[in-house]
Amino acid sequence: MDEPSRIHIQIEPQYEPRVDAARLERAARAVFEAEGLAGDPALSLVIVGDEEMTRLHEAYRDEPGTTDVLAFNYEDEAEDEEMAGYLGDVIVCYPQAERQRTEGTEVQDELDLLAAHGTLHLLGYDDETPEEKARMWQQQQLVMERLGLGHVAPR
Numbered sequence: 001m002d003e004p005s006r007i008h009i010q011i012e013p014q015y016e017p018r019v020d021a022a023r024l025e026r027a028a029r030a031v032f033e034a035e036g037l038a039g040d041p042a043l044s045l046v047i048v049g050d051e052e053m054t055r056l057h058e059a060y061r062d063e064p065g066t067t068d069v070l071a072f073n074y075e076d077e078a079e080d081e082e083m084a085g086y087l088g089d090v091i092v093c094y095p096q097a098e099r100q101r102t103e104g105t106e107v108q109d110e111l112d113l114l115a116a117h118g119t120l121h122l123l124g125y126d127d128e129t130p131e132e133k134a135r136m137w138q139q140q141q142l143v144m145e146r147l148g149l150g151h152v153a154p155r
Contacts, residue, residue, distance in 0.1 A: 006042030006085065015047050015094045020108050027115040028090075030146045034139060035123055043122060044089045045115055053093035068096040069114040071121035090118030102152065109152045116143045 007028050009021045024045055032041055048056075053066045060070065074088040092114045094107075101110035120136055120143075127133040144152050 006040050008042070008044045009046075010044065011047040012049055012052070012094070014049070018107065019047055019094070019111060023108055023112055024115045027112040027143070027147060028119045030143045031116050031119040031123070034143050034146060037123075039085055041085050041087055043087045043119065045118070046089065046091045047094050047111070048091055050093060050095045053091065053096065056091060066093055066096055068093055068100060069118045069121075071118040073122055087119075087122040090115060090122065092118065105152055109149050112147060112149060113140070113144060113152050116140055116147075 007025045009024055011019050011021065024047075028043060028045060050066045053070070054064075056070055057063055057065065057067045060072070061067070070091045072089045072091070074086045092111060094111070097110040097114055098107045101107055117136075117140055120139060125132070125136040125139065127136045141150070144150055
């Protein structure tokens with residue numbers, strides 16, 4: 001019998017018919033594989049709308065308006081067995097993914113890219129400086145190629 005997935009996906013109801021949760025999970029797992037992670041890392045991946053993303057962006061990044069993806073690392077020092085290997089939460093904004101997808105790609109392709117991008121953030125990658133961005137995007141491109149989505153350009 002298969003173990004239950006430790007990648008928990010939550011999708012706001014209005015987006016559920018348009019989102020392939022299995023592909024989102026596959027994108028996160030592709031990052032784990034590319035990074036050579038052992039064990040069974042866990043994370044939550046949440047698809048939200050502009051209103052919720054704007055609220056989170058303003059509250060946690062102190063920046064106005066919406067954004068495409070936010071990552072929140074889990075930083076509990078408690079020795080909670082249930083939370084062992086829990087990396088954190090990746091929040092993806094469906095309407096923003098829809099707006100910024102490149103011509104000739106599906107919204108799901110962009111969602112997969114953003115899921116991978118957020119997962120890389122949880123693993124310590126950043127894109128604040130040109131050097132960090134180049135390193136992160138190189139790894140992100142490798143993940144997209146593993147997913148057969150090499151045509152989706154990193155942002």
